[in-house]
Amino acid sequence: MNIKILGSGCANCKKLQALAEEAVKELDIPATVEKVEDMQKIMGYGVMRTPAVVINERVKASGRIPTKDEIKKYIQDEV
Amino acid sequence: MFSAIDWILQELTFYFSYGLTVLFRWVLDLFGANPSILESNQYKGAVNFFFYDTMKIFLMLAVIVFIVSIIRSFFPPERTKRLLGEGKARGLLGNIFAALLGIVTPFCSCSAVPIFIGFVESGIPLGVTFSFLISSPMVNEVALVMLWGLFGWQIALLYIATGVTVAIIAGIIIGKLKMERYVEEYVYNIKMGDVEIENPTWKQRFRDAGYYVLEILKKIWPYVIIGIAIGGIMHGWAPEGWLAKYAGKDNPFAVFVAVLIGIPLYSNAAGTIPIVSELTRLGMPMGTALSFMMSVTALSLPEMIILRKVLKPKLLAVFIGIMAISIIIIGYLFNIII
Numbered sequence: 001m002n003i004k005i006l007g008s009g010c011a012n013c014k015k016l017q018a019l020a021e022e023a024v025k026e027l028d029i030p031a032t033v034e035k036v037e038d039m040q041k042i043m044g045y046g047v048m049r050t051p052a053v054v055i056n057e058r059v060k061a062s063g064r065i066p067t068k069d070e071i072k073k074y075i076q077d078e079v
Numbered sequence: 080m081f082s083a084i085d086w087i088l089q090e091l092t093f094y095f096s097y098g099l100t101v102l103f104r105w106v107l108d109l110f111g112a113n114p115s116i117l118e119s120n121q122y123k124g125a126v127n128f129f130f131y132d133t134m135k136i137f138l139m140l141a142v143i144v145f146i147v148s149i150i151r152s153f154f155p156p157e158r159t160k161r162l163l164g165e166g167k168a169r170g171l172l173g174n175i176f177a178a179l180l181g182i183v184t185p186f187c188s189c190s191a192v193p194i195f196i197g198f199v200e201s202g203i204p205l206g207v208t209f210s211f212l213i214s215s216p217m218v219n220e221v222a223l224v225m226l227w228g229l230f231g232w233q234i235a236l237l238y239i240a241t242g243v244t245v246a247i248i249a250g251i252i253i254g255k256l257k258m259e260r261y262v263e264e265y266v267y268n269i270k271m272g273d274v275e276i277e278n279p280t281w282k283q284r285f286r287d288a289g290y291y292v293l294e295i296l297k298k299i300w301p302y303v304i305i306g307i308a309i310g311g312i313m314h315g316w317a318p319e320g321w322l323a324k325y326a327g328k329d330n331p332f333a334v335f336v337a338v339l340i341g342i343p344l345y346s347n348a349a350g351t352i353p354i355v356s357e358l359t360r361l362g363m364p365m366g367t368a369l370s371f372m373m374s375v376t377a378l379s380l381p382e383m384i385i386l387r388k389v390l391k392p393k394l395l396a397v398f399i400g401i402m403a404i405s406i407i408i409i410g411y412l413f414n415i416i417i
Contacts, residue, residue: 039193043196044270044271044272046271048155048156048160049190050193059275065290067286
């Protein structure tokens with residue numbers, strides 16, 4: 001599974017990335033969490049507000065920081 | 080209900096002022112200084128102003144920012160883009176619609192670039208995009224609260240109405256100038272994916288709004304406190320009308336200078352308004368004050384640097400020029416009317 005955190009390096013993006021990494025660890029699922037900072041790639045997902053979380057190329061949330069439980073649910077939906 | 084809250088604020092102001100005075104007396108004693116200043120009306124006026132207004136502004140900020148965030152959760156920029164891009168609103172109607180949507184759509188200078196690209200990519204005319212881009216940061220909830228709390232709701236409404244008007248007019252002019260080729264080329268090469276607009280639950284809306292309130296307060300509290308402290312000192316010591324002879328209606332350069340000073344002051348929008356409210360008490364005319372505040376919120380240096388990423392220098396210069404001229408005209412207009 002591939003999880004992407006979209007954002008241009010603001011504090012919220014880092015917070016979201018940390019949450020996503022924790023969620024992955026707690027679910028014990030093989031998944032990579034990577035950061036996308038390139039504006040053109042971010043726009044390619046149709047996202048206009050950062051931070052956003054993309055799982056398996058699908059935008060799950062944008063413009064807000066979801067809770068850890070929400071992130072876990074997004075991950076489980078994609079399993 | 081408001082009078083009950085006001086009563087609580089006044090009681091708290093009394094106790095806080097008393098506590099601060101005890102502290103000051105102790106410090107002055109320590110240095111063997113004369114504590115008679117603590118008995119003066121100037122000191123009392125300044126301290127009361129500081130505590131009362133700080134508490135009032137923070138309370139209003141929390142409540143209004145919360146309500147505005149809830150309303151905004153219904154208007155994400157993706158939806159705004161769709162509304163404007165469907166071609167229902169062309170021409171003048173498009174500019175009006177874009178400026179009004181700018182009030183409710185969440186916006187911070189960090190998302191100016193993605194929103195600009197998104198709008199242009201979906202075929203929204205450049206002039207309409209600019210109407211949105213101008214009204215969105217200028218007509219924001221923090222400015223609204225500060226104006227409402229310190230000047231009353233009439234001035235707050237007047238500010239919103241003028242802000243929207245400036246956005247509409249500036250957007251129309253930029254549209255008429257046909258400056259599409261002065262947008263950086265790469266903007267036209269970006270292909271945006273289509274995203275499903277998520278519909279948050281009420282629980283999520285409330286949680287996000289609470290989160291947003293904290294975020295805003297964390298960001299602006301030092302400016303608010305410093306701004307109100309300076310306002311408080313002016314309130315206590317500077318006599319009413321004192322400024323009128325320098326920055327009054329008779330000085331034809333006052334509006335112009337006010338707009339210039341406002342440009343580098345962006346992040347301090349929250350701290351600027353308490354000082355401006357005192358400046359008007361000291362005799363600065365309302366038009367000058369309004370154009371100063373608009374310049375602070377809409378013509379900021381950091382925002383210009385961000386916009387430079389998508390606009391070529393010529394279009395950026397035209398944008399700054401049109402904004403500055405409209406804000407100055409509004410200043411003179413209100414100085415004549417009010």
